[in-house]
Amino acid sequence: MSIATENDSSSAPSKFQMIADGEATAILPTGGKQKPITVIGTEAIRATFDDLCLQQAINSRLAPGVTDLVLNPDAHCGYGAPVGCVMVSPTHIYPGPVGVDIKCSMSLLQTSLPADAILDRPTRRALINAICERTPTGAGRGQRNAPKSRHVGEALGKRVLVEGASRGVCEELGIPPEWAARCEDSAHVGHDDSTGALALRLEQLLPQMHRFDAKMTQLGSYGGGNHFGECEVVHVEANDRAREAARVFGLVDGGVAFLSHCGSRGIGHQLASGQFKALQGKFTQWDIPLPGGDRELVYAPLGTPEADAYIDDMALGANFATVNHLLINALVLEAFQEVLPGVAGQLVYFISHNIARKEVVNNNIAWVHRKGATRAFPAGHHALRDTPFAETGHPILLPGNPQAGSVVMAADAGAAVSCYSVNHGAGRQLGRKAAKRALDQKEVDRSFEEADILTNCRAYPIDEAPAAYKDFDEVLRSVKSAGLASEVARLKAKFVIKDGDQADD
DNA sequence: ATGTGC
Numbered sequence: 001m002s003i004a005t006e007n008d009s010s011s012a013p014s015k016f017q018m019i020a021d022g023e024a025t026a027i028l029p030t031g032g033k034q035k036p037i038t039v040i041g042t043e044a045i046r047a048t049f050d051d052l053c054l055q056q057a058i059n060s061r062l063a064p065g066v067t068d069l070v071l072n073p074d075a076h077c078g079y080g081a082p083v084g085c086v087m088v089s090p091t092h093i094y095p096g097p098v099g100v101d102i103k104c105s106m107s108l109l110q111t112s113l114p115a116d117a118i119l120d121r122p123t124r125r126a127l128i129n130a131i132c133e134r135t136p137t138g139a140g141r142g143q144r145n146a147p148k149s150r151h152v153g154e155a156l157g158k159r160v161l162v163e164g165a166s167r168g169v170c171e172e173l174g175i176p177p178e179w180a181a182r183c184e185d186s187a188h189v190g191h192d193d194s195t196g197a198l199a200l201r202l203e204q205l206l207p208q209m210h211r212f213d214a215k216m217t218q219l220g221s222y223g224g225g226n227h228f229g230e231c232e233v234v235h236v237e238a239n240d241r242a243r244e245a246a247r248v249f250g251l252v253d254g255g256v257a258f259l260s261h262c263g264s265r266g267i268g269h270q271l272a273s274g275q276f277k278a279l280q281g282k283f284t285q286w287d288i289p290l291p292g293g294d295r296e297l298v299y300a301p302l303g304t305p306e307a308d309a310y311i312d313d314m315a316l317g318a319n320f321a322t323v324n325h326l327l328i329n330a331l332v333l334e335a336f337q338e339v340l341p342g343v344a345g346q347l348v349y350f351i352s353h354n355i356a357r358k359e360v361v362n363n364n365i366a367w368v369h370r371k372g373a374t375r376a377f378p379a380g381h382h383a384l385r386d387t388p389f390a391e392t393g394h395p396i397l398l399p400g401n402p403q404a405g406s407v408v409m410a411a412d413a414g415a416a417v418s419c420y421s422v423n424h425g426a427g428r429q430l431g432r433k434a435a436k437r438a439l440d441q442k443e444v445d446r447s448f449e450e451a452d453i454l455t456n457c458r459a460y461p462i463d464e465a466p467a468a469y470k471d472f473d474e475v476l477r478s479v480k481s482a483g484l485a486s487e488v489a490r491l492k493a494k495f496v497i498k499d500g501d502q503a504d505d
Numbered sequence: 506a507t508g509t510g511c
């Protein structure tokens with residue numbers, strides 16, 4: 001990146017001094033007495049941050065009520081705030097640093113299968129087909145092409161939004177209720193910490209909602225873009241701590257697991273965009289200055305009706321995303337059982353990277369907005385008391401790419417420096433248009449063939465090719481050398497489900 | 506990311 005000192009007479013807003021503090025943690029000063037931005041990333045990774053991304057980080061840091069801003073190694077331009085940042089405020093809520101896909105998340109299902117059960121290609125092809133019959137991909141398509149999906153009507157859909165993964169909702173959908181204990185948050189509550197607020201808000205919203213029933217039928221679907229399902233072979237790291245964490249997480253070395261990435265689909269998008277429009281309207285109406293002049297950084301002070309409405313809508317969308325993931329995992333397990341009778345499965349964890357949560361930061365209760373960032377509570381963290389992960393830290397699920405692999409990590413005590421957060425994956429290196437220009441379809445498809453990774457696509461979406469993403473090992477080096485988290489296991493893809501040009505069989 | 510397609 002370009003580096004200029006704060007005293008640079010040009011004082012161009014796109015250039016900032018970067019003071020290295022060790023190899024992997026740098027500081028981006030914001031002037032005055034405010035705490036600087038914490039930047040996680042090796043020198044090579046810091047060079048990938050473009051000026052707009054850094055400007056978004058500065059705008060976010062200087063925005064009203066914000067006390068901490070962390071920029072992660074996978075950071076790139078986002079909606080107001082960079083994708084790959086953590087923003088903390090004890091006084092304000094910000095929709096931008098949650099984003100349009102409320103509670104976009106990762107989940108991991110450990111099966112009882114050994115890797116050799118899925119070595120042959122016909123078995124993997126049968127699994128791909130069985131999964132695609134249950135969990136459709138693509139925008140707007142809902143359940144149309146998935147004859148064996150669940151059909152969720154309006155009444156159950158409303159319960160999903162209000163209750164999240166309650167016992168009743170899990171039972172209705174055939175989700176093992178014990179999976180709720182393997183969720184970062186199995187249910188989100190309203191602005192007054194009650195579900196009643198959510199029920200009221202939903203009734204208020206319903207008359208204006210377009211095709212609510214159709215959005216509820218999207219429960220158990222992947223969507224498009226960077227969302228995916230991926231069958232993995234688990235390789236646990238060869239050290240005592242990793243082995244113990246793997247045991248607690250329920251990971252089986254040399255076993256088959258299934259990794260999913262998706263969010264809140266159409267309903268989350270509708271709730272988020274409705275909130276952006278409503279808040280942008282208020283800022284215009286009241287002529288309030290926008291942080292950095294950016295309409296995407298609108299906010300609401302806590303305690304106002306605007307903040308209450310946003311928190312409620314975020315919770316409704318988040319609850320859909322949670323149940324969506326749990327249902328996908330139940331349907332994927334059902335697909336495995338159809339092809340390989342007798343296989344069992346356990347949810348390892350479900351964890352978000354687009355959500356705002358109330359947490360204790362610097363001895364204060366604050367809203368921690370993680371936009372393309374993953375919560376990382378280490379062993380001994382007070383919030384993990386009475387959970388299975390009190391002595392290991394909770395599982396952190398980080399997708400890399402199908403060819404470089406993905407990882408399961410556990411936080412280290414050093415994660416305090418990043419408000420107990422790590423990145424959410426590799427991060428884009430090429431924009432979608434640039435990827436389509438720079439990469440060759442045949443080469444991309446051949447690279448999957450050479451790696452013996454099957455896909456449901458006749459042509460893999462080129463803007464999602466591994467080469468469109470940053471070097472995952474360099475990203476992981478940033479996380480580890482900053483002392484944030486340690487690797488527990490590597491996941492190697494054997495087949496991938498993506499929204500793309502679908503194969504015939 | 507999504508789709509009452511900005």
